[in-house]
Structures are given as structure tokens and as C-alpha cells.
Amino acid sequence: MPLPIVAIIGRPNVGKSTVVNRLAGVQEAIVYDEPGVTRDRTYKPAYWRDREFMVVDTGGLVFDDDTEFLPLIREQALTALAEASAAIFIVDGMTGPTGGDLEIAEWLRQQPVPVLVAVNKCESVEHGIMQAMEFWELGLGEPYPVSGIHGSGTGDLLDELLKLLPPQEDLVESDEIKVAIAGRPNVGKSSLLNAFVGSNRAIVSPISGTTRDAIDTLVERDGKTYRLIDTAGIRKKKSVEYGPEFFGINRAFKAIARADVVLFVLDAIDGVTEQDQKLAGRIEEEGRACVLIINKWDAIEKDNETIYEYERDIRSRLHFVDWAEMIFISAKTGQRVEKILDLVNVGAEQHRRRVTTSVINEVLEDAISWHTPPTTRGGRQGKIYYGTQVSTQPPSIALFVNDPDLFSDGYRRYIERQFRQSLGFTGTPLRLFWRGKKLRDLERTERTVNRATRVKTK
Template sequence: MGAAQAAEFWALGLGEPWPVSGLHGYGVAEVLEQIKPHLYPADTSGDADTTINVSIVGRPNVGKSSLLNKLYGQERAIVSDVAGTTRDTIDALFERGDRTYRLIDTAGIRRKKKIEYGNEFFMINRAFKAIRRSDVVLLVIDVVDGIKDQDRVLAERIAAEGKACVVVLNKWDAVEKDDKTYLKSIAYVREMLPPVRWADIVFTSALTGQRTLSIFDKVDEAVEQHRKRIKTSVLNEVLRDAVLWQAPPTRKNSQQGKIYYCNQVAARPPTVAIFCNAPKLFSDNYKRYLERKFREQLGFKSTPIRMLWRGKRLRRMVQDESKKSRYPKPYQAG
């Protein structure tokens, strides 16, 4: 019906008409797909520097400097059993294949209450700055000591900064293994580090070099996923299937959340805006369910996904404010 009515507008000679329904969200995603290239032209400002920044973070004495030396191919950082040997961030720039990497070794980050104001305070701040300027963060964990509270704090920091992440379980050569050790270790990391449960995991030994070079493959994949853009039509198809499979729950007051459409509004990290009737009607469990469906169908491995929930009333408010700004208020004397 809508397509037939829209066909009449061909007579205007303005191009193809697009039938939409703002009330039900019909056709809105298709229109957004058409206008997005004009609203958000391709950003070429970052094309000049194609270097992939990889920061190496973790608690003291987990093998960060040893890992840097193995990845770099020579002794770039001082390695010692004494905690706190690395006092500042160390950059190592090199080429591998057709890509250029900048490895950033950081100081070991201890619990906040153990940090005194002075050199250690400033070197911890520099480590946090290294996370902010990196494309991928290697969260190094001593597999012998296990995951501590500070590892969880670092995981929360990485997720909050929206950075891609690869969890490196170092000192794997020192672990007594059986046929279940590998799967148990993966389940352990997923359970203990919920902020980065989406991160890929690699088991290495910086001492022997075991699987250290495979980290580059994980980094390349993480960068690709972190910068990925998905067509609006594909996103909405996945969203439609997810809602059909599990509809939003109904609240006690008989109110039910309704999702109209979604659109990816940014990358690094991938950010999806979901337009609905009222964001407060959607529980955290349902939001996590949608995120899991996006990952299952579209990938997004080793990168966080930010989901922005936009209510219908909020959109109307923005439209009203934009209309008011176009027409200045009349002058009133006195």
C-alpha cells in the first residue's frame, strides 16, 4: 500500500520516493541508510597514521616487559624479578608484514591503597594514559597466581575506555596440565573478568616464547572488529530476529517495551543506537541478551559494544528544541 502511494511522487522528478511510518518505524532504517553517507562523510583524518597501538598492562611481575621483548624481537625493556622495575611507559615501534605496530609497555599497576603520591603515582597515571591512546590492550595475567582484584579493576578500565582487548595468560609453561586444563582456564577467565568476557584469550610463555607471535593474529582481528561497521539493514534484521525469538518482558503495570529500529552511529568501539518507546522498560538482562545476539550474528569479537537506548519522547523533545532554535522568540517590551 505504501509503495503504491509513494509511486505517485515519481512525478516530482526528485528521485526515488521512500515510504516511511514514523509511528511504527516502517522504512526508517532504509532511509537512514540512504542519508547517512551525506550526514557522516568518510573520515580520512586518521588515514595518515595507520600504526596499531598496542599497550601491555597488568599487575607487577606478570611478565609484561618479557613479553614486549619477545614480540619486539630484541631486548627493548629491562627484565627483573624485582617488582616495579618498569617505571615509565616504553614504546617500541616496528613493522611486521604490511602493518606497523607500536608496543607500549607500562608500569605494573597495584591496588590504589598501596600507591603513595610520588613517582609511582605518576607512572600509574601514565599507564592509564597508554590505555587511552591504544587501539588494543593486552591484559597480561600471571596464570600461576590467578586473577586478583586489581586484574578486575584493569578490566573495568579497559571496558570503560571502549578499547579492544586480548587477555594474555602468561607463564603457561609453569602450569601442570591435563586434558581439561585449557577449557577450565577459559571458563575461569570468563567468570572472573566479566567486564571483558568478550575478549579473546591466548596462552603464552614469555620466557620460552610459546605462542607469543600468535598474539599478533589476535591483535589484527581485534582491530578489525573494533573498527567494524554494519549496514543498518543488517543490524535491524538481527534485531528483528532477536525480538521475535524473545520479546521484551512486560512490567507489573502492563507496560511493555517496544523497539522500533537501530542504527550504528560510531565505531572504535562499535556503538549502536536503539530507538524504543521507553528505555526504562528494558531490564539489564534483556539488554545483555540483545548484545549477545549481536555478537553471535555479527561477530564483534575482542571489542566492547556500546548500546545507546533512545526513547521516543526524547526524540520528540530534540525535534521540538530544534524547531524552537529556528524561529527566535518575538521581542517583548518591558
Template sequence: MAKPVVAIVGRPNVGKSTLFNRLIGARKAIVEDIPGVTRDRIYDNSEWRGREFIVIDTGGIRFDEGDIFASEIKMQAELAIEEADVIIFVVDNKTGITAEDEQVAEMLRRSQKPVIVAANKVEDFSKHISYYEFYQLGLGDPIPVSAMHGMNTDELLDAVVAKFPPQPEKEEEEDRIKIAIVGRPNVGKSSLVNAFLGEKRVIVSDVPGTTRDAIDTPFTYAGRQYTLIDTAGIRRKSRIKDATERYSVIRALRSIDRADVVLIMIDATEGVTEQDKKIAGYVHEQAKANIIVVNKWDLVKKDEHTMNIYDERIREELKFLAYSPILYVSAVTKQRVFKILDIVDFVVEQHNRRITTAELNRVVNEAIMLNPLPGGGGKKVKILYTTQVRTAPPTFVFFANHPEGVHFSYLRYLENVLRKNFGFEGTPIRLLVRQNEKKEFN
């Protein structure tokens, strides 16, 4: 199931980014006491009472039509509101209701989405009357919080989770490989879907963003069963701006969560953009099997070196996807399109690959002999045993006498060793270090 989306909105300088950081447990958003410092939407994952969800931080909404940044930020917030399952409307308890608060409230009422009013910057939670005026916004009971100090955020999160769509009963796994196709608007996602299906299942246009929602389409090829998840995002022509391109990330996240393998589409005529990096980074963070699909290859002037040059550029820009296969295709001419499905089968197999404990320890012990662990703080660090604890993604635990002494650079070395010996192409792998149960003395 795709994760619910929670958008944090409000006028400038009410503490939205502070609340965002509190909910995700990190300082990811820029926090300054200057209105307008958060201009772009920021997103991350969070969890409360067993429900995982995506949180979007937005810039402060202002209604100054003459300010180009205000107009852009307002559009970004509107797009986040449109995508959200639940909206947290942050207001400043110290200053009380402002005209801009009332304008934001009106915008939220029009959205017809569940809204929770968070009265931020409350210092004394015993004085309920201090935040009662926010009832005037007509959006239900305000919840007092102090995002800065993390006070009463548990009550806020309880209210948020209560508004989520119900979790469907867990269905039996279909014997189909679910393929999410993600990328910026107009890279050819819908064209690729149509090439697979041999029909115009989704609208194709030169206007970026002509597919509104993720569309799941089951199909069979060469006796194998797949489900395609197309993830483009539609916007009215008046909204087709840079904001739309950044917004496509949020829509892609939902589909990535549900997929077995992700096709990360790159436009061959434009190369890797910052937006491509954001989407690819999320795929990697979610540990999904993936393939880099470079589309519109038919539009590139080529010689015998072109593909190698492209390979080098992509590897440089997407260093964290060094394990991912790269395939050059044309969805329009169908060049290498069905080769994608062969590679999909392969990377899903790699994603679910399990190595025997005996073989794993043989390879790891040999690697340690060739490149011994450095000492940690005067301690002799040893990896005593290795086991694979799960698949999808392949996850390995190294039991050590002093886990804190195993440096991340040494784990990178071990990852390279595992990939060299066992492949794992197209899939992230996870390496964990744990304390050996038997106490070892130096």
C-alpha cells in the first residue's frame, strides 16, 4: 500500500519547518526566524503508532500577487494540498489569527481535505483559552503544540493518523512483478507503458504532465505476468511550470512504495537533472530493485563512443546507483523496450537472492584475510560471523567483538566484495554490524 501523505502548510514564520523536523526526527528543513526562508517543498518519511507516512514541508503562503516568489510558493503549497491525505495547518499562538491565516483557511476549506489546526508556540498548556480563538477558522478543534520543544506533538500525531484512509486487509501476494515507472514529466513514462501494452492505455502528449493519477495495468509478456504503475502527474496548462516538475517527486513516492522494481527514466536529450537525482535517491533509500532507463535514444546523434560517454556521465551523476543496470531505449520506436522486461526479471531475482551461510562466510573471511580490519581505539576488532537475515533487499549482519570499531569505509569494501562474488545487480544491499553474543576479550 502507498503511504499516506501529510502536508504542513501555513503563512510564513509560524514554525512549519520546525514541526517538520520534529515529525521526521531530523534537521532537514532550513529553520530561520526569517519569513520565506523555505521556498521549495521538502519531503521525508515518518511513522507513528505503526503507520508510516510521507511528510511534506511547504513554504509560507502569502497572497501578494505582485511578489513572484509568493506566487510560486503559493502554487507549491496548493500542489502539496492537492496530493495530501491530511493537512496540518500551522498557526502562531503568540500572534493569534491574522488576515493571511484566514485566507489560508479559506483555501483549505475549498480543498475538502481533512485539516488539523496546530496552534504552535504554546508555552503554557494549562491556559486553554490562549488558543481558543483559532476555532474561528472553522476547521475544527485546534491542537496546541510547541514544535520547538516537542510538546504535545503526540496528540497532534494521534489526530493526524486518525484521519488516514483505513489500511486495507493484507491481500495475498499476486504472482505478478509490480513495475513502477518514475521520472520527471515528459520523459516518456506514458509512452513506455503504451509501448509495453501495444495500445494507448494512457494519454500521451508533448505537454508535461498529461496523466493525472498512478494507473495500474496488468499485462503478460512471453508467459510472464507484470503490473505496470505509471506515475506521471497532470496539471492544467496554467500550472505547467517548474513547480510541476518538482511536484512529480511526491506522486512518484507513492508508486515506488508499492513496486517490486522501479524503472528510473532519464531523458537522453537532457541528461541527468537535479530532479532525476531526487527521485533516484528515494528509490535507493527505499531499497528498491531498479533499472536506469534512458529514453529518447533515437533523438541522440551517435557514434561508436556515444553510449560509453553517456554511461560515464550517468555513473558520475548517480554514484549511489553504481549497482544499477543502464538501458538505452526509445519508447516511440520500441527500440530495446522489451529488453527492459528481461532485465526486470533479472534484478528482481537478484533482489530476492539468498546466499548460503557457509558460502557467505567463506567469501567474507577471505576478504578479511586480504584486507584485515584496522584496530579501533587500541582494540583488536574482529568480524566473527556473517549471516544473511533477509531478502528484498539482501541484508547481511556481521557479528563483531567491537561493532563500533567497524568503520563505514570497511563496510563499503565488504559490499564491493559481496557484489563482486555474488552479483546483486540492480538491487541495494544492506550491511549491519552487531555485537557478537559471546563475549570476546582483547
């Protein structure tokens, strides 16, 4: 059964994301001293005593202003309340009650959700009690003084919160597949997420940079659970100033690192840019499975050859991920969106795949019989003794040879192609480690294997 949800509500810049971080015990939401940094609703798992639940951060609520993203933020907050078992209304103990707080309190009284008032920025216990007393006028019950930064007072708040959650149910463990949706700004990542879930889960806007946090959404299909992670658009480093966008891009890179599969979204109108090429290299470097999503395909004038010309051009320019599956979609119309998860399943399965040593050596034997290792001018020839798979996510194979320096890059690529042709590994990078007989070669390769699998072990 799903975990109960607790919605975090409040004005801009009262410290909602800081409190979310404290309750969830992580530092993943963007915390920056600027109103409106959090726009979409962002889910994070939390627990207290023997209970698990989800906290959902929402954008700052302002009711008397309909400019920019504020109407969309209100819609996100209302959606969060609709699915929540309880809400925590965050107010600022340093400023005291404001007209905005009173407006939100009146709005919350109209919602069918129990509400707790948390008075944030009460770093001093003695002064915190006095600060909290001012918020009785909101008419929402006892205000609890807390400090999102230091954690003081959150225990009492959570004790009261547990009384509002539904009775504990046995949770069904699911082997979820983590899917990061990544790409440049404004290529349609949030639109794709909304097309998956059938609702405005993330704010969609033609303005670049709408999504700033990495946003998790759970989707179930055919008995499988997918954690979809929408990420901030990743621009060129030189174009990014320190602040919310800087933090959002760092979250996007972390989302790629913790994903099983990356949906790499490209704009069919713009084609492949230099930044897309760098992102492809990042995905391969992190060892993540990948599906190339060519979005806005409905906006392209086509004939019988168009799709083939596009695919050839994209694969030639994104050679880092030439092993990835490719699909042409329209997130706006929903065209082929339902087929994406089938490709995700393939990529995730191959990413976790393990092949026996005997099968690996059969492939090697066949490959060597067709194309023997090169011989140097001095008469030294490379020899491959045997191979074995040493890890998964991504699949990594160690090849034991007489001297790694005797194998050219071309021959190494040939061996990788033979593995892919014989064994598949569709949609996932494949690591080959060439281990020499010398002890220092063995030690050096072992360190390389450890670095390549570090993401998995985390």
C-alpha cells in the first residue's frame, strides 16, 4: 500500500524546504534565500518512531498575485492537499503572523485535511514559545515552535503528526525502477512526466528553467513500479550563475547518478546540440542505461525517409550512447509515450544482467577465431586468456590478457561489438577491463572497477 502523504504548506521564504530536509533527514531540496525557489511539489520519504510517510514540499503560496508562476504554484499546492493525509502549515516565527498567513489559514480551514501549525525559525527554546503563541490567532490549533536548521521542536511536532496519519498498514515491497528524465531546458521533460501520470504533476511553461528541483513521482504499470525523476534543464556551465539554477543542475546530475535508466530528452526541432553531446557523455560516464527520447516529433514535416535520416544523424553525433534505444514521440499529444516504459524495462533488465563465465568465453573464442589480436612490429601478439563478469549496473567484464598495451582501441571496440552482437546488452553501457599479468596492472584495473561500480554501491 502507498505511504501516507504529508503536505508542507506556507508563504514563500518561510523555510518550508529546510523543514522538509529536516523531516526527511536529507539535504536534497534546494534551499536558497530567494522567494519562489520551490515551484513544483517535491516528494521525499520520511519516518518517525515506527511510521513511514512521504513529505511533499510545495511552492510558496500567494493569493493576491496572479503573475508568473503563482497561479500554477497554487494549483500544485491544492493537488498536494488532495492526496495528503495531513498538512503542516509552516509560518515564520521571526516575522510573526502576516496577512498572507491569515489568508492561507482561511483557505486551509476549507480543505478536508487536518492541519498542524509549525512556527519555523525558533532557534531559541525560550523565545520560541513566545514566538509561537502569536500564531494562535490563525485558528488552526496549537502552534509548535520548531527550527528547520537545528531540528529543535520537530520531535513534538512529529509525535502529534503521527496521531493524524491513518493506521499502520503492511507495505508491499516493490523492486522499483528509478528513471531520470534529463535534458536541456525546455525540451519537454515536465510535459513528458505529465503525459506519463496524466496530470499536471510538474509545472509546464515555455519559460526556460521552470523545474528547479529533482522531482520524484511513482507510477505503476503491469505490476511494476517506476520512480520517475523530473530534473532541471541542464545548460552550459558558463551560462549558469550561482544560485537556484546552479543547485538545480547539481540535483539533476545526482538524479542521473542514482537512476537505473535515463530518459534523455532531445528536441526534434533543434536537433543535437553541443550541450546534448556533453550530456550524453555524462550519462555514459555514470554508467546508466539510457533511452533517447526525440520529443516534439509532431512539429516536424515528414516523408518516408525523415525518421531514418534523423536517426542516422542523431546516432552519429551522440556516439557516446550509440547503444541506446531511440523513440520519436510527442509529449504534447501523447504520441508513442506509452511505449517508452517498454524500452525502460529492457534497459533496466540489461543494466542488471549477469552472464556466466562459460558463455563469455564462448563469445571470446568465436571473436578471436574471426579476428585474431594484433601483432606488434617486434613480433609480440596480444593473447586473451579468459573473461568473466565482475559486476552489474552497468555490466562489467574483466578480460585477462598477457599485456593490455598490445590491444589497440580498434580491437577493443571489436570485442565490445562482438559481446553486444552475441549477448545483447541493449540500452546499457558495457564496461570492459583489460587485466594484464603484472601485479601493478591487476591493482590498477581493480581500482578502475571499484570506481566504475561506486555509483551502484552507494
